[in-house]
Amino acid sequence: MNLLHFSDTHLGYSEYSKIDPTTGINQREQDFYDAWQQVINAVFRLKPDVVLHTGDLFHTPRPSNRAIRVALESIQKISDAGIPIVIISGNHETPRIKATGSIFESISLFTNVYAAFDSKYERFRIGDCDFHCVPHCSLTEELEKAFQSVRILKDASKNVFLTHGAWTGRQYFGMGEFNEQRLPDIEKELGFKFDYIALGHYHKKLDVKNNATYCGSTERTSLNEHGNSTGFLMVDLETGSKNYFQIKSRPMIKLPVVDCKGKTARNIYDELHNLATPALDQAIVYLILEHIEENTFLKIDIRELDHIFSSVFYLQKSLIRETGERNQIVSNSKIESLAVEFERYLATVNENEINRDKLRDMGLSYLTRFEI
Numbered sequence: 001m002n003l004l005h006f007s008d009t010h011l012g013y014s015e016y017s018k019i020d021p022t023t024g025i026n027q028r029e030q031d032f033y034d035a036w037q038q039v040i041n042a043v044f045r046l047k048p049d050v051v052l053h054t055g056d057l058f059h060t061p062r063p064s065n066r067a068i069r070v071a072l073e074s075i076q077k078i079s080d081a082g083i084p085i086v087i088i089s090g091n092h093e094t095p096r097i098k099a100t101g102s103i104f105e106s107i108s109l110f111t112n113v114y115a116a117f118d119s120k121y122e123r124f125r126i127g128d129c130d131f132h133c134v135p136h137c138s139l140t141e142e143l144e145k146a147f148q149s150v151r152i153l154k155d156a157s158k159n160v161f162l163t164h165g166a167w168t169g170r171q172y173f174g175m176g177e178f179n180e181q182r183l184p185d186i187e188k189e190l191g192f193k194f195d196y197i198a199l200g201h202y203h204k205k206l207d208v209k210n211n212a213t214y215c216g217s218t219e220r221t222s223l224n225e226h227g228n229s230t231g232f233l234m235v236d237l238e239t240g241s242k243n244y245f246q247i248k249s250r251p252m253i254k255l256p257v258v259d260c261k262g263k264t265a266r267n268i269y270d271e272l273h274n275l276a277t278p279a280l281d282q283a284i285v286y287l288i289l290e291h292i293e294e295n296t297f298l299k300i301d302i303r304e305l306d307h308i309f310s311s312v313f314y315l316q317k318s319l320i321r322e323t324g325e326r327n328q329i330v331s332n333s334k335i336e337s338l339a340v341e342f343e344r345y346l347a348t349v350n351e352n353e354i355n356r357d358k359l360r361d362m363g364l365s366y367l368t369r370f371e372i
């Protein structure tokens with residue numbers, strides 16, 4: 001039996017303000033739909049016996065109509081093709097209040113769809129294989145109860161386990177999210193070895209054991225994920241072999257940290273020009289400037305930084321300045337406080353035309369008096 005395992009598709013995620021010129025929707029939202037579509041195309045190309053999705057199908061418990069349509073359209077196609085889908089809910093789409101209901105109630109109406117989403121253990125038999133599911137649970141007690149409820153039936157020829165959360169064996173593999181769940185080693189608890197343990201939640205392809213794997217996400221939801229590939233897994237239950245298929249997603253690149261000690265704004269711009277290669281085109285780029293001296297900091301024009309990296313999709317900037325008392329101030333925002341922006345402006349004005357010191361003192365006294 002061949003399984004296609006994917007996870008953490010986060011449909012409905014959107015970020016930044018860029019619009020896709022073809023579809024007219026938020027570009028990042030579209031990126032996530034494109035990633036999803038690549039996996040759906042692969043389902044029809046690779047024709048697995050069963051498709052597994054291990055949670056965070058949607059980015060939120062109340063996804064937009066568009067995100068729902070994208071998901072249902074594809075799920076219906078897979079269902080119509082007679083390919084079973086086993087799907088569990090993750091922490092991102094599990095409502096905190098049960099009365100909200102779950103979008104998974106609608107998804108499970110399709111034939112060939114086996115969905116576990118109700119904060120409890122569920123087992124589905126497909127062919128002669130059992131799929132044991134523990135979705136994200138709202139409460140820790142529910143999670144404990146779900147794990148205790150797992151039963152292995154004698155007549156099942158294969159057993160697959162699906163769950164969503166942070167594996168906490170020898171090492172912790174989590175996302176650091178406040179509502180994430182810590183997963184016990186189910187095999188140790190049961191004294192039983194599964195044919196495959198399909199894990200969701202950690203956005204990086206990772207084998208926690210020979211037979212237990214996070215397939216990673218299909219797109220990246222945070223700059224912390226800049227080094228992660230995106231894709232899905234094909235698992236052969238007979239041989240235990242696993243093949244990872246990478247899919248295309250928007251590049252996310254963290255540039256080497258720029259040490260600005262002793263450098264002028266001009267020196268820094270020159271250095272950045274060398275970093276701004278065509279490899280960054282349309283990428284989400286993380287730029288860190290550190291040890292910026294106070295004087296230089298005031299002269300750095302943020303618009304110039306954006307200009308140097310004008311071919312990127314989005315430039316996340318972190319400017320770290322030395323203040324002399326071994327303190328560092330980190331600024332991520334585009335516009336600083338009015339006082340800083342005013343000082344920056346003064347630094348660009350021709351000194352012959354104004355009395356800079358006087359203007360600076362007057363300006364700062366007004367600004368600090370009235371700035372909230």
Ligand SMILES: [Mn+2]
Nearest residue numbers: 008056092201
């Ligand atoms: Mn996730």
